[in-house]
Amino acid sequence: MGFDASNQTAFACDPAAGRPFMSAPLLSSAQFFTTVAQLQQLPATGLPEVAFVGRSNSGKSSAINKLCNRNRLAFASRTPGRTQALNYFGLGPSDDCVAYLVDTPGYGYAAAPGEVRRQWDTLAGRYLGDRDELRGVVLMVDIRRLVGERDIDLLRWIAPHIPILALLTKADKLARMHQRRALDEARDQIAALGLPNPVSLLLFSSLKGTGIEAARRQIEDWLAPCEQATTEPTTEAAQTRGDS
Numbered sequence: 001m002g003f004d005a006s007n008q009t010a011f012a013c014d015p016a017a018g019r020p021f022m023s024a025p026l027l028s029s030a031q032f033f034t035t036v037a038q039l040q041q042l043p044a045t046g047l048p049e050v051a052f053v054g055r056s057n058s059g060k061s062s063a064i065n066k067l068c069n070r071n072r073l074a075f076a077s078r079t080p081g082r083t084q085a086l087n088y089f090g091l092g093p094s095d096d097c098v099a100y101l102v103d104t105p106g107y108g109y110a111a112a113p114g115e116v117r118r119q120w121d122t123l124a125g126r127y128l129g130d131r132d133e134l135r136g137v138v139l140m141v142d143i144r145r146l147v148g149e150r151d152i153d154l155l156r157w158i159a160p161h162i163p164i165l166a167l168l169t170k171a172d173k174l175a176r177m178h179q180r181r182a183l184d185e186a187r188d189q190i191a192a193l194g195l196p197n198p199v200s201l202l203l204f205s206s207l208k209g210t211g212i213e214a215a216r217r218q219i220e221d222w223l224a225p226c227e228q229a230t231t232e233p234t235t236e237a238a239q240t241r242g243d244s
Ligand SMILES: Nc1nc2c(ncn2[C@@H]2O[C@H](COP(=O)(O)OP(=O)(O)OP(=O)(O)O)[C@@H](O)[C@H]2O)c(=O)[nH]1
Pocket: 054, 055, 056, 057, 058, 059, 060, 061, 062, 063, 075, 076, 077, 078, 079, 080, 081, 082, 083, 084, 104, 105, 106, 107, 169, 170, 171, 172, 173, 204, 205, 206, 207, 208
């Protein structure tokens, strides 16, 4: 099992390379929709949604803001554990959403008691495994920490047909050479898991804009696949799936 090293650069820099892209019209239309604290409250929208998951403080809310060209759509904070429930953001016309982004609570927050962790595991585990509306998962991984045990647990909860975009966040914290090394290491970590899901990996920084356009393209493709995206099989997915 392993990623296609020969295509490392294309894979690393742009998971949706080669597709025409003008802007991020869908993501730019984001607005707050609802907060969900329990599974029973999940809205039965029947519309596609993409979830952002990752450790507490990994930069999920900041990434949503940046991808949507907004400053305070999702609440980003230095205080870990700030996002406590699933926050839904509607895309498209405000009275007629066509898709959703979902900001999830971070895990691995040291101060969270065991019970909070169990509740989170139940909510996230069922959401990621069973949610029919889910079209893709964006996993945020701090480039300085790489993929941890809790990230791996979570990756294994995701239904096998759901594609994953792993963003190595806060890339601005490392020099280029170290970014490259971290990217290689994260790629090896993910390949070693042998996940059935299509996985792409990208350097990312909400602060500097690294990886923003490629991530936007991927997410918009998941939510509203254009004809080209559906008829032209996802070469990058095939390259990164780890088929042996
Ligand atoms: N240098 C740098 N800092 C970042 C970046 N992205 C986020 N941060 C900072 O990291 C901290 C946490 O960011 P959030 O977006 O709130 O993280 P989160 O994953 O939503 O956190 P929880 O809601 O607690 O799970 C904030 O102080 C952000 O300003 C980045 O790309 N570069």
